[in-house]
Amino acid sequence: MDFNHTEEQNLIRETVREFAEKEIKPVAKELDEKAEFSYELTSRMGELGLFGMNISPDYGGQGMDTLSYIIAVEEIARIDGSHAATLAAHNSLGIGPIYYYGTEEQKKEILPKLCTGQGLWAFGLTEPNAGSDSRGTKTSAELKEGNWVINGSKIFITNGATEITLGATVQAVTGVVDGKKEYSTIIVAQETEGFKAIEMHGKMMWRASNTAELFFDNCTVPEENLLGERGHGSRIMLHTLDNGRLSIAAMGLGCAQGAYEAALEYAKQREQFGRPITKFQAISFKLADMATKIELARNLLYKACWLKDNDKPFAKEAAMSKLYCSEIAKEVADAAVQIHGGYGLMKEFDVERFYRDQRLLQIGEGTSEIQRLVISRYIGC
Amino acid sequence: MKIVVCVSHVPDTATKVKIGDNGKTIDPKDVTYVVNPYDEFAIEEALKTRDAVGGEVVVISLGTDANKESIRKALAMGADSGILLKSDSYRDSLSVAKALAAEIKNQEAQLVFFGKQSVDYDAGIVGQLTAELLGFNSVSVVVDFKLEGEKITAEREIEGGREVIETSIPCVITAQKGLNEPRYASLKGIMAAKKKTIEDKEAAAAENYTEILTMSKPPAKSPGKILGEDASAVPELVKLLREEAKVI
Ligand SMILES: Cc1cc2nc3c(=O)[nH]c(=O)nc-3n(C[C@H](O)[C@H](O)[C@H](O)COP(=O)(O)OP(=O)(O)OC[C@H]3O[C@@H](n4cnc5c(N)ncnc54)[C@H](O)[C@@H]3O)c2cc1C
Ligand SMILES: Cc1cc2nc3c(=O)[nH]c(=O)nc-3n(C[C@H](O)[C@H](O)[C@H](O)COP(=O)(O)OP(=O)(O)OC[C@H]3O[C@@H](n4cnc5c(N)ncnc54)[C@H](O)[C@@H]3O)c2cc1C
Numbered sequence: 209m210d211f212n213h214t215e216e217q218n219l220i221r222e223t224v225r226e227f228a229e230k231e232i233k234p235v236a237k238e239l240d241e242k243a244e245f246s247y248e249l250t251s252r253m254g255e256l257g258l259f260g261m262n263i264s265p266d267y268g269g270q271g272m273d274t275l276s277y278i279i280a281v282e283e284i285a286r287i288d289g290s291h292a293a294t295l296a297a298h299n300s301l302g303i304g305p306i307y308y309y310g311t312e313e314q315k316k317e318i319l320p321k322l323c324t325g326q327g328l329w330a331f332g333l334t335e336p337n338a339g340s341d342s343r344g345t346k347t348s349a350e351l352k353e354g355n356w357v358i359n360g361s362k363i364f365i366t367n368g369a370t371e372i373t374l375g376a377t378v379q380a381v382t383g384v385v386d387g388k389k390e391y392s393t394i395i396v397a398q399e400t401e402g403f404k405a406i407e408m409h410g411k412m413m414w415r416a417s418n419t420a421e422l423f424f425d426n427c428t429v430p431e432e433n434l435l436g437e438r439g440h441g442s443r444i445m446l447h448t449l450d451n452g453r454l455s456i457a458a459m460g461l462g463c464a465q466g467a468y469e470a471a472l473e474y475a476k477q478r479e480q481f482g483r484p485i486t487k488f489q490a491i492s493f494k495l496a497d498m499a500t501k502i503e504l505a506r507n508l509l510y511k512a513c514w515l516k517d518n519d520k521p522f523a524k525e526a527a528m529s530k531l532y533c534s535e536i537a538k539e540v541a542d543a544a545v546q547i548h549g550g551y552g553l554m555k556e557f558d559v560e561r562f563y564r565d566q567r568l569l570q571i572g573e574g575t576s577e578i579q580r581l582v583i584s585r586y587i588g589c
Numbered sequence: 590m591k592i593v594v595c596v597s598h599v600p601d602t603a604t605k606v607k608i609g610d611n612g613k614t615i616d617p618k619d620v621t622y623v624v625n626p627y628d629e630f631a632i633e634e635a636l637k638t639r640d641a642v643g644g645e646v647v648v649i650s651l652g653t654d655a656n657k658e659s660i661r662k663a664l665a666m667g668a669d670s671g672i673l674l675k676s677d678s679y680r681d682s683l684s685v686a687k688a689l690a691a692e693i694k695n696q697e698a699q700l701v702f703f704g705k706q707s708v709d710y711d712a713g714i715v716g717q718l719t720a721e722l723l724g725f726n727s728v729s730v731v732v733d734f735k736l737e738g739e740k741i742t743a744e745r746e747i748e749g750g751r752e753v754i755e756t757s758i759p760c761v762i763t764a765q766k767g768l769n770e771p772r773y774a775s776l777k778g779i780m781a782a783k784k785k786t787i788e789d790k791e792a793a794a795a796e797n798y799t800e801i802l803t804m805s806k807p808p809a810k811s812p813g814k815i816l817g818e819d820a821s822a823v824p825e826l827v828k829l830l831r832e833e834a835k836v837i
Contacts, residue, residue, distance in 0.1 A: 215658065216779050219665055222623075223774045257776030270776045280776075 254325015285462025627704025
């Protein structure tokens with residue numbers, strides 16, 4: 209077994225950590241408070257090269273391995289969940305499906321614009337009545353005279369309604385074959401007539417990340433906007449989610465790491481009963497458990513990345529990583545607040561934000577229940 | 590123009606340094622090493638200068654294979670090539686300067702950037718010693734730098750103001766915080782750095798002129814004393830400052 213990282217992976221961690229600490233940390237609290245999406249930081253993340261990390265330089269990407277990308281997401285999440293969300297959603301859900309399933313023309317046309325930080329792309333699967341059960345999709349696309357005519361709506365779509373969102377990949381029902389619904393994925397550019405993206409407000413977490421509702425009202429796009437083959441929509445979505453799970457796991461790991469470090473630092477300095485609270489076993493054992501959970505989470509997630517980078521099946525381990533990393537993010541953030549006492553409940557302390565931001569991780573891109581469902585199928589239940 | 594940046598590989602200022610069993614060196618176990626923070630300003634200024642006037646930037650670091658990590662970072666930031674001057678024994682500042690000067694001469698570089706000091710031994714003289722050995726001009730602790738043709742205009746912060754100095758290449762500049770905002774090693778840069786070469790060379794043999802006898806931690810700070818809450822405590826305070834702390 210080789211647990212060493214490559215020189216590049218170490219440099220990526222160092223550079224992304226420095227960037228997150230210097231550029232994101234000073235403004236994260238305020239952006240969260242105001243629920244403001246930062247175009248400036250999105251652009252800076254693009255300049256650094258964080259968008260398109262896994263795709264070939266032919267399309268403007270960096271051609272790096274999965275683990276490098278996961279390390280980058282982890283390091284951003286260690287500082288702020290919202291920015292990790294913008295990054296992870298755009299890479300895994302926005303860029304991913306177009307890169308893996310797009311035609312050469314689609315890739316050449318769209319991908320370079322998505323690697324700079326000047327353009328974002330969304331992934332529209334969830335609907336008001338189709339969350340965990342994506343087969344409940346009602347949005348339909350009908351082929352008429354060489355065009356897809358789309359009707360329906362999507363909800364909770366990350367990066368869907370920013371000023372720099374260039375479009376979305378949308379799952380729709382494109383017909384019924386042998387009594388079964390046929391699902392396909394279609395590329396819809398943002399300014400298409402009949403397509404409206406409206407920002408959702410009032411989120412508890414990821415407040416500086418953009419979440420949108422998408423509405424399609426006889427939205428008409430050319431037939432060649434089909435992404436991948438007709439009828440392959442579910443397959444494309446599931447594959448995309450396998451990859452996406454790794455990045456949500458990285459967000460859980462990074463969030464846990466950030467909350468743990470803050471708690472450790474605080475506990476060393478906070479004195480009660482005449483000594484630092486780290487000297488009380490109730491606190492030091494909590495911190496020991498937090499460190500242990502993080503170590504386990506990191507090992508599991510990095511192994512899943514290793515499997516993927518070595519072209520081995522990784523879907524089961526991706527689901528396990530997503531489940532475990534997001535659940536320990538909850539436990540660690542909770543303990544971090546506890547260690548901060550009353551101060552942990554105040555916005556002035558970062559753990560307050562971490563405590564809220566972790567909560568999405570057990571819900572988005574497949575709830576914890578759905579991860580258990582996936583894992584239980586893999587182990588033969 | 591060929592520009593050299595000298596980079597040292599030092600313990601991260603965030604690591605807790607322990608003194609080794611011999612009492613003369615630090616214990617390198619559990620220490621993370623990074624590019625010396627002041628050298629980052631030197632790298633940035635070298636890159637900016639190259640981008641403005643053309644030429645190439647060569648990074649030189651004296652030390653062991655571990656220093657390649659810092660060289661690689663400079664390459665990822667945009668430097669063109671690197672040289673590791675291999676040396677695994679302790680060297681004092683003059684011995685380091687001699688090895689560096691020999692290689693800089695060999696490179697026929699006209700402009701050399703250093704950090705104003707490295708945060709490990711903090712001697713703050715390697716840049717100037719190197720300049721002297723090479724017979725180059727030198728300006729230290731620089732916060733603003735301009736090169737026009739052969740003319741250099743450099744600014745230094747001095748007590749209560751700024752000093753503007755004019756000189757010319759060949760020259761050694763040592764960089765102070767404020768000189769620039771060092772760029773991040775972009776991911777493209779990191780990938781590109783994989784293809785850049787780091788040449789291994791044996792450093793000139795070490796000959797030290799000074800010797801470290803012991804290293805010790807500063808004495809632990811003793812807890813403060815509260816003498817009183819109002820003006821009535823002042824006489825006692827003055828007395829203790831004079832007799833116990835001996836500061837007035
Ligand atoms: C901030 C945010 C960003 C998001 N970004 C995107 C995006 O970019 N693109 C996108 O398509 N979607 C996105 N989503 C949607 C997200 O993927 C869904 O919220 C998620 O899949 C859960 O669906 P739901 O909210 O409809 O919950 P439901 O599916 O209604 O689930 C409700 C509860 O029932 C449980 N449950 C459901 N089915 C089962 C079962 N079979 N067995 C056991 N328990 C079950 C669930 O685990 C959950 O606890 C986002 C959501 C949020 C909040
Ligand atoms: C919204 C709000 C309203 C409040 N209202 C009031 C009010 O009306 N009046 C009032 O007087 N106070 C009030 N408080 C203060 C509250 O009672 C304190 O926050 C609480 O007692 C914890 O103290 P602390 O925040 O200083 O945490 P600390 O005492 O610093 O505790 C930090 C952590 O160390 C642990 N710890 C401390 N000592 C030990 C030990 N010996 N062994 C093991 N673990 C230890 C704690 O359990 C905690 O996990 C309020 C606080 C909040 C947030």
